[in-house]
Amino acid sequence: MTAFRRKHHCRICGRIFDDKCTSHIPGSRFGLQEKIRVCNSCKNIMDEYDDLEAQEMSTSKSRAISNFQMNPDN
Numbered sequence: 001m002t003a004f005r006r007k008h009h010c011r012i013c014g015r016i017f018d019d020k021c022t023s024h025i026p027g028s029r030f031g032l033q034e035k036i037r038v039c040n041s042c043k044n045i046m047d048e049y050d051d052l053e054a055q056e057m058s059t060s061k062s063r064a065i066s067n068f069q070m071n072p073d074n
């Protein structure tokens, strides 16, 4: 008998990975309520994407604050 190892489809790239090569991430950005299983490389991409989004959010937030400070008469 060959030992059957559990394999999983990455929900992003669709390739098949061993259990240890996958992680769960929140599916909210894909419109899903449950967590989705992705491979570790896709997870890294999503993590970087999250960092970029957070940076953009803080940038636009500080921009809004500086706009507010530029208009003190309001």
Ligand SMILES: [Zn+2]
Residues within 6 Å of the ligand: 010, 011, 012, 013, 014, 015, 038, 039, 040, 041, 042, 043
């Ligand atoms: Zn993947």
